[in-house]
Amino acid sequence: MPISPPDTPDDEIPVRTAYRAWAAIYDDNENRTRDLDAACLASAGLPLKGAKIVEFGAGTGKNTAYLARHAASVVAIDISPEMLAKARARRLGDHVTFLEHDISRDWPLAAGSADIVIGNLVLEHVRDLLPVMAQAARTLRPGGRLYLSELHPCRQLAGSQARFDQADGSTVRVEAYYHGVSDYLAAAEATGFSLLGLEEPIETGARVSAETPPRLLVLNLVKRV
Template identity: 30%
Template sequence: MKEHVKETFNLLAHIYEHNVDTTSLYNIEYERPSMLKQLPEDLTNKKVLDAGCAAGWYTDQLIKRGANVVATDISQEMVAATKRRVGSFAEVVCLDLETTAMPFESNSFDIIVSSLTLHYVKEWTQTFREFQRILKPKGVLLFSVHHPFMDIKMSKNKDYFSTELIIDKWEKAGKEIEVPFYRRPIHSILNETMHHFTIEHVMEPQPTINFKLQAEENYEKLMKNPHFLIIRAINKDE
């Protein structure tokens, strides 16, 4: 599975770097506005981990807000794309979020941002344990994932309460690309988070008016069928 994810996002890196930031309404007019509202405009002197940076859009936004940023991705091609985007303004490393020990000191980050990444991780326990370790006391974990309401529609067995491997198919640049991810029920998402953190806010984002102006039919679908879930949580460690 991990190798499949790496291969998939190595293939998608060029598309993310050159197209997603300007053409994907689901990113630019749906998920990202809601995520950014949960972050301070001024991140000066804050150390932030962009966990699952893809081609570095969030990395760049965090830098522009004054943060000291470390960005990671499992895909070497995504790491290369992020380095091209931000140059020496962030530390960018190739990292598997399911690793037993992240190469960061304990209590070293003020914020961890993880955008549409954790549904590619099968087991969250070790990942969240490491997130908790490297976050400062009262540090913030902000992450977005697929909404279970959307994912269950792609399930073959329709067993809502299971954690299930789904193979989605994306049409990108005239090609059909298989994208594997894990579907999980909402109680699993919330309980795993609460085991390590205190949940402060749960959001089911809504598309912007700009989304509606450009794709009204899809806008109406999203207003009735949420695609993403956003959680802001605080580190329990004192």
């Protein structure tokens, strides 16, 4: 019998609204999920040198800065203008383009224009995976790579989701949707991807147990030729 996700809390804030408030403190807050995600991307062994990259869920540009040091070009997409303003302030170079866009809608990018598409900690906020995966597939050239790093579904089932504390001590919970491992794999298969690798990282020093499941789900995928 499938495991059901927890009920959606009543105090969730819509994504665009939440990240408007979070942008000012996102880079400075303690965030083990964000930091582990960055470490995983840096050690992923993706063929970044000279690549044309599309990054969705770019946020304040912490991963964009890493990608920009290696790639020929980066298109960094995010739904939040406030987060993108922080990313632009990094002045990463003329080969980096920032695009405010809802990734669940058709991407304003040419078909086959990217060598690698990268998504980090964003699909938790998307109700339906298929439109996003389909746009990633359309944007990639045949044989192109898709790298996804997301909050692990087991963490979601335990009640974890993107959240942050405000100056008044209140906690903001960002609108989130549950996707199981099988949901990611089914969406990938349906949109023309093959699985190259699956990892379930946990931060260094943490003891793996039922109380501390993997923090991330990382998928390496390739667009079938």
